[in-house]
Amino acid sequence: MSNNSVSVEHTQMRSIIVDGGRTSGQSEGFCEAGAMDDLAYNFANYLAANPSNTPALEVMGSLTLGFHCDATIAVCGPSCILLIDGQQSPCWRSVTIKRDQTVTISSERMGQRAYVAIHGQWDVPTIHGSACTVIREQLGGLSGTGKALANKDKISGEFSLTGGQRELPVHQRPPYSLAEPLDVVSGYQSGAFSDYGLALFYSSEYQVSPQCDRMGYRLSGPSISANSKVMRSEGINLGSVQVPGDGQPIIMMRDRQTLGGYPKIGAVAAYDIYRLAQSVPGDVISFRNVDMNNARGNWLLKQRIFSNLTKG
Structure with missing residues (x-):
């Protein structure tokens, strides 16, 4: 040894x-x-x-x-x-x-x-x-x-x-409570969902299902349907909220595949991924739509806080 x-x-x-x-x-x-x-x-x-x-x-x-x-x-x-x-x-x-x-x-x-x-x-x-x-x-x-x-x-x-x-x-230390909604930045494919579908997603609570791993977190809750169910595969961002045919959202995590073809509502903001990552099956989460510029400002602020805490 x-x-x-x-x-x-x-x-x-x-x-x-x-x-x-x-x-x-x-x-x-x-x-x-x-x-x-x-x-x-x-x-x-x-x-x-x-x-x-x-x-x-x-x-x-x-x-x-x-x-x-x-x-x-x-x-x-x-x-x-x-x-x-x-x-x-x-x-x-x-x-x-x-x-x-x-x-x-x-x-x-x-x-x-x-x-x-x-x-x-x-x-x-x-x-x-x-x-x-x-x-x-x-x-x-x-x-x-x-x-x-x-x-x-x-x-x-x-x-x-x-x-x-x-x-x-x-x-x-980082706050891990899930009482506050996770911020979601809308993507261009949010247009594939009706106003009702988006409102339902952002006003509902979802449970983290047992089907969650480093690749993605499948949620259980109100079903969201997209107007377009067929699309070309494209690159998948960390935190992407994909909606497959059964209407149950899947949030893509660190070991996600590089390409996917399900319509996406948007992506969980990078600064909220850590909270989602520490959720376990049965935990209840909700979402809040946040403007892209506000999300960027929040991310920069949190980066500054981390930098100040780890000086030296």
Whole structure:
């Protein structure tokens, strides 16, 4: 066993390696991938004193790691739990792990995601500029073949301790409540829906169905019909609200396919994707139409807030 590695002792459900995603390559058929909850992922890397786009672990269920070196880690997520040798430790802050300690990461709400950043350089292959695991495409991850982490896997790298401690206070952490509607920016295909259909969509509540994964979130609620059901396939933006023939919306997520032919009402604003990504089956969500310029202003404001929180 390498003196500078982390081993997977036990994994439940699914844990994968993620980073900022494949920001190019969609024209060649590569999906975007990346962390579903980009805010928790980015904060974890900041707290672990890593540069942006450093690989991290996205944990669904629980994951137990054995550390074979001293390292600084950070765990972030809406309901994350961090245990060190069985003792609970704070999340949303940098934490010192000693050689031979065992770390278990999980979430209070089954189906939510926790992000684990480890300070240092990760020895993982990159494909098209990203180490992201995409199981459907058999791409990325420890071996580059798109496999989720498995028991006895070894994560190698130049892991080490940081020089100081960082913490994100409770009042500065991202709000994950779904009580507020998700903002949706209309697309040109919104004209394929009647005024009644659009009004029904924006005034209704939808449940997140069990058919939700990194590719897309299928919703259950009032049926929305489009005037045009046949169209040419085209590129799909993150958060696109597609409406197939059964009228039940599907919101396209990080591992979405590059092309699709269902009519789209619009797209969930980029700054609201993290809330949707941490919803679980049975959660109730609603939508609010927002002007494109207002959405851009909101996005810039949230980027500024993140930048101010992570200075230094």
